[in-house]
Amino acid sequence: MVFGCEDLWVSLPTTGEVLKGVSLVVNKGEIVALLGPNGSGKTTLILALAGLLNARSGKVTLEGVELRLQLPEARRRIGVLFQDPDDQLFNPTVMDELMFTLDQLGLPPQDKERRVKEVASLLNIEHILHRPVYSLSFGEKRRVALASILVYDPEYLLLDEPTANIDPGNLNIMLKVVCSLRKAGKGILLATQAVDLVNRLASRVYVMNEGRIIWSGGPEIPEEVLVRAGLKTGQVACQ
Numbered sequence: 001m002v003f004g005c006e007d008l009w010v011s012l013p014t015t016g017e018v019l020k021g022v023s024l025v026v027n028k029g030e031i032v033a034l035l036g037p038n039g040s041g042k043t044t045l046i047l048a049l050a051g052l053l054n055a056r057s058g059k060v061t062l063e064g065v066e067l068r069l070q071l072p073e074a075r076r077r078i079g080v081l082f083q084d085p086d087d088q089l090f091n092p093t094v095m096d097e098l099m100f101t102l103d104q105l106g107l108p109p110q111d112k113e114r115r116v117k118e119v120a121s122l123l124n125i126e127h128i129l130h131r132p133v134y135s136l137s138f139g140e141k142r143r144v145a146l147a148s149i150l151v152y153d154p155e156y157l158l159l160d161e162p163t164a165n166i167d168p169g170n171l172n173i174m175l176k177v178v179c180s181l182r183k184a185g186k187g188i189l190l191a192t193q194a195v196d197l198v199n200r201l202a203s204r205v206y207v208m209n210e211g212r213i214i215w216s217g218g219p220e221i222p223e224e225v226l227v228r229a230g231l232k233t234g235q236v237a238c239q
């Protein structure tokens with residue numbers, strides 16, 4: 001019950017080599033943090049793991065079999081939360097957004113309704129189900145984007161900075177939901193640059209810098225690693 005990649009190399013036009021031999025694993029029932037500063041390659045890695053970007057070499061495997069050999073069926077086993085909810089949401093209303101994938105799954109209407117209800121309650125979006133997506137606040141969009149994945153009940157979740165740029169109320173909701181997903185047995189990879197979050201959520205951590213995993217281990221990360229990865233500020237103050 002494991003998802004991950006081995007020696008993954010990805011090049012992007014104009015930038016060149018963005019991932020330089022990345023290997024990691026996510027087991028079901030655990031939250032793994034992918035901690036790295038801006039530009040370290042977190043988003044690129046998530047897109048490659050989701051099969052949305054091709055690697056130059058190396059492989060992504062889902063439960064022992066190369067992911068590319070399992071596409072497109074495996075897509076519904078992996079949920080990707082994009083860093084920017086505007087990249088994720090494209091339907092006119094919140095309800096349309098949630099129904100979009102459910103319609104493709106061909107579920108009976110009562111099952112679709114039940115899933116929408118459950119997920120809407122979990123993410124506190126019941127009151128905005130009929131709102132146009134463009135009218136939502138950023139925090140609401142982030143919650144709807146996560147809901148649009150959770151309705152199809154994927155086994156693995158790749159969450160790209162799910163707690164960035166949201167207020168404490170929204171942060172609480174996201175943290176609670178991520179914890180409940182872990183308890184439900186999902187395998188979660190959470191990309192973030194928030195070191196404090198790692199202690200609160202993750203059981204394992206990969207620290208990434210300049211396209212490489214420079215450290216991996218438990219949630220207690222040595223200070224020297226954080227400094228090396230540019231994840232810790234120095235003593236700067238304006239007095």
Ligand SMILES: Nc1ncnc2c1ncn2[C@@H]1O[C@H](COP(=O)(O)OP(=O)(O)O)[C@@H](O)[C@H]1O
Nearest residue numbers: 012013015018037038039040041042043044045
């Ligand atoms: N579409 C793209 N085309 C070319 N280069 C890109 C593209 N997206 C990201 N990059 C570059 O790849 C590197 C890693 O970016 P990214 O994966 O977004 O890092 P992170 O998510 O950790 O901030 C950066 O140098 C960035 O400028």
Ligand SMILES: [Mg+2]
Nearest residue numbers: 042043083160
């Ligand atoms: Mg990113």
